[in-house]
Amino acid sequence: MDKLKSWWSAHRPSTRRLVQLYTALLYNAHLKGFAEGEIYRGGVKGLCVPGLNCYSCPAAVGACPLGALQNAVAASASRPAFYVVGVLLLFGLTLGRVICGWACPMGLLQELLHKLPTPKLKKSRLTRALSWVKYGLLALLVIAVPLYYAFRRTPLPAFCKYICPAGTLEGALGLLLHPANGDKLGLLGPLFSNKLIVLLLIALACVFLYRAFCRFLCPLGALYGLMTRLALLGVKLDAGRCTDCGVCRAVCPMDIRRVGDRECISCGKCVSRCPEAAIRFQAGKIVLHDLAPGAAAKRNTKNRILAGALALALLAGALVGFNLPAASREASEPAETASQSEAVGNAVGERLPDFSVAMMDGTEFRLSDHRGQPVLLNVWATWCGPCVKELPYFADFARAHPDAALLALHGSLITEDVAAWLAGTDYGLPFAVDADGSLSKLLGVGSMLPHTLVLDGRGVVIYNAPGSVTPELLEQLYQKAK
Amino acid sequence: MSRPSRFRRGAELALGALTTALAAALIWAVLDLYLAGRALRETDPAAVIYSREAVAARLPLPLLLLGLWLGALVLALAARPGKRPRPAPAQAAPAQAKAPSRREALLRGGLLGLALLLVLLGVLNGGLRDVLIKAANICTECIGLG
Numbered sequence: 001m002d003k004l005k006s007w008w009s010a011h012r013p014s015t016r017r018l019v020q021l022y023t024a025l026l027y028n029a030h031l032k033g034f035a036e037g038e039i040y041r042g043g044v045k046g047l048c049v050p051g052l053n054c055y056s057c058p059a060a061v062g063a064c065p066l067g068a069l070q071n072a073v074a075a076s077a078s079r080p081a082f083y084v085v086g087v088l089l090l091f092g093l094t095l096g097r098v099i100c101g102w103a104c105p106m107g108l109l110q111e112l113l114h115k116l117p118t119p120k121l122k123k124s125r126l127t128r129a130l131s132w133v134k135y136g137l138l139a140l141l142v143i144a145v146p147l148y149y150a151f152r153r154t155p156l157p158a159f160c161k162y163i164c165p166a167g168t169l170e171g172a173l174g175l176l177l178h179p180a181n182g183d184k185l186g187l188l189g190p191l192f193s194n195k196l197i198v199l200l201l202i203a204l205a206c207v208f209l210y211r212a213f214c215r216f217l218c219p220l221g222a223l224y225g226l227m228t229r230l231a232l233l234g235v236k237l238d239a240g241r242c243t244d245c246g247v248c249r250a251v252c253p254m255d256i257r258r259v260g261d262r263e264c265i266s267c268g269k270c271v272s273r274c275p276e277a278a279i280r281f282q283a284g285k286i287v288l289h290d291l292a293p294g295a296a297a298k299r300n301t302k303n304r305i306l307a308g309a310l311a312l313a314l315l316a317g318a319l320v321g322f323n324l325p326a327a328s329r330e331a332s333e334p335a336e337t338a339s340q341s342e343a344v345g346n347a348v349g350e351r352l353p354d355f356s357v358a359m360m361d362g363t364e365f366r367l368s369d370h371r372g373q374p375v376l377l378n379v380w381a382t383w384c385g386p387c388v389k390e391l392p393y394f395a396d397f398a399r400a401h402p403d404a405a406l407l408a409l410h411g412s413l414i415t416e417d418v419a420a421w422l423a424g425t426d427y428g429l430p431f432a433v434d435a436d437g438s439l440s441k442l443l444g445v446g447s448m449l450p451h452t453l454v455l456d457g458r459g460v461v462i463y464n465a466p467g468s469v470t471p472e473l474l475e476q477l478y479q480k481a482k
Numbered sequence: 483m484s485r486p487s488r489f490r491r492g493a494e495l496a497l498g499a500l501t502t503a504l505a506a507a508l509i510w511a512v513l514d515l516y517l518a519g520r521a522l523r524e525t526d527p528a529a530v531i532y533s534r535e536a537v538a539a540r541l542p543l544p545l546l547l548l549g550l551w552l553g554a555l556v557l558a559l560a561a562r563p564g565k566r567p568r569p570a571p572a573q574a575a576p577a578q579a580k581a582p583s584r585r586e587a588l589l590r591g592g593l594l595g596l597a598l599l600l601v602l603l604g605v606l607n608g609g610l611r612d613v614l615i616k617a618a619n620i621c622t623e624c625i626g627l628g
Contacts, residue, residue, distance in 0.1 A: 039618070039620060040618075041618040041619075042618075043614065045614055045617040045618050046610050046611065046613045046614030046617065048613065054625065055616075055617040056620045056621075056624070056625045060617075062617075063613050063614075063616075063617035064617075067616070067617075067624070068613045068616065068617070071612070071613070071616045072609065072612065072613070075612060079607060079608060079609065079612065080607065080609075081604075081609065082600045082601070082603040082604035082607060082609050083600070083601060083603075083604020083605060083607075083609030083610050083612075083613060084604070084609065084613065085600055085604075086596075086597045086598070086599070086600025086601035086602075086603070086604055087597075087601055087604075089593060089594075089596065089597035089600065090594070090597040090598070090601065093590060093593055093594050093597060094594075116497065116501065116555070116558075117493070117494050117497060117555075117558040117559060117561075117562055118494050118495075118497045118498035118501060118558070119494055119495060119498050157621075157624050160624045160625070161623055161624055161626070167624065167625040167626055168625065168626050171620070171624075171625030171626075172625045172626045172627050175620075175625075175627075176627075182534075184627065185530055185532045185533060185534070186528070186530045187622055187627045187628045188530075188531055188532040188627065188628055189516075189519070189523075189531055189628040190516060190520075190628075191623060191626055191627075191628045192532070192626050192627060192628050193512050193513070193515070193516040193531075194626075195626030196512050196626070197509050197512055197513070200505050200508050200509050200512075201505070201509070203505070204501065204502065204505040207498075207501050208498070230586065230589060230590045230593065232590070381619075383612070383615065383616060384619075384621050385621060385623055385624070386621065386622060386623040411619075413615040413618075413619060415608070415611070415612045415615055415616075447618065447619050447620050448619070448620040448621075448622050448627075449619060449620070449621060449622070450622070466620075466622055467622045467627060467628055468622065468623065468628060470527055472523075472527035473527040473528055475527075476526070476527050476528055477528070
């Protein structure tokens, strides 16, 4: 029993580790998403979580603040990014980089990788210099590039697209690992290869270097770092007591110059090492991690139990609430009686049911009017970068193949006036808006955009897949549909 | 250097080398897959680069390295000295929390007020709905799917 007690006292997880695990689970409480291979799409997802956690992860229940910021910057030509900027200011001024040290799932993963017993690279002048890279990435990939493309009407969240390891790990791999998403393997190309290699390199660096991504590359940490001096919560240094002995800098695994600066993630490693007791965890005027024994310690224990109970109740509520089985769906509509030999549906090989939709130019598109012609249906949205990027391919295709019918359908999730958005363009495509989402449902469009369907002359689906298309693929599908 | 610590050092070095080799093998497999797939796509634009067969064909080397890596991990963990709780060094008596300066408190209060105002304006101008729409849908390029 004594042996067990001694083992436990040596190995029990620190409070910080427990909080990291807790927040990772709370951000990703929709665990059934992994079993279903689908993301959570409820209303709570509009709320940003403080840490870096991809909102395309099947388990994510909140929005990633970095992804939301890039998308807000990308849409800033039509709507000022008040909400996301306000939320980031709020997080930065209250929690600062405590978020990085305590409430970031990517931080937790990096620390676990660094626990692998391998030789480690120590911090140095080089790592201190490299810690500036994340500020460059913040300015360039999170602000400048999305802003530049915003004025070219092409949303481009550049950090998400080219670097973010959370997106590759939680979003892409999280979705692809589910057998139901096996058809998405066809989407993978150079972009996925690049991002997978970036992820592998970052993971490798984290084994040898403490929090390599957080220290050198994370723009969210850079953003919070800019506000950390003003943050309410965090490790604070009493300059009057400090003798500048350097113990705090020596025990700190980050590239700090002094406790509480922009690189300090308030992990608290230095608090108990300071011989002058000049470092404390503070929330405003309240000391949270006082080392004083006796009454204060007892009070802290009581508070800890109370806080722990509340936190557990919140987590249990989230886990139950987000994982309850969905209410039984409406009985599927009886399949249209097939007058021809093909089954009716939206899967490849099935005949798509007839539909009609009002076009933006006032005419009507009825599918049955185009029997005998190849039909291309493209589902897009103004806020979706790859969708906007491929519109010219469809425009070129329409000019080259006047015998094919084409419909560019804006999905039901509308963030701006589509007509006004299109007024500044000259695609010359037949556009329609699926205002209530019923047509997207009929076409089998899920949560992924862009989405393209190609039908042959009999109305049979020969291609129905999300993801970007190339002019070559469109040509090949056209030849197949003819 | 004592014998156990030499053994530990060796096991850690081996694990470090195998970690690097495993990452290199995986990166090589990704590059090889992509290059082979790109050649395929030149003739067939609808060709699947990451087909299950193509992935499986490139797995033996990474799997072999993974096996060796796990062996080295077990050795390195076994060679680690037992963890003992480290006693905290002697410290001076803790001081009371120092209140932030008036200027700092004012600045923080003003910025917090501004943040709340921005959030409110964002909710009113549809910014919250925009975030929800983008979070509840998957932009395939944004997560690297393509």
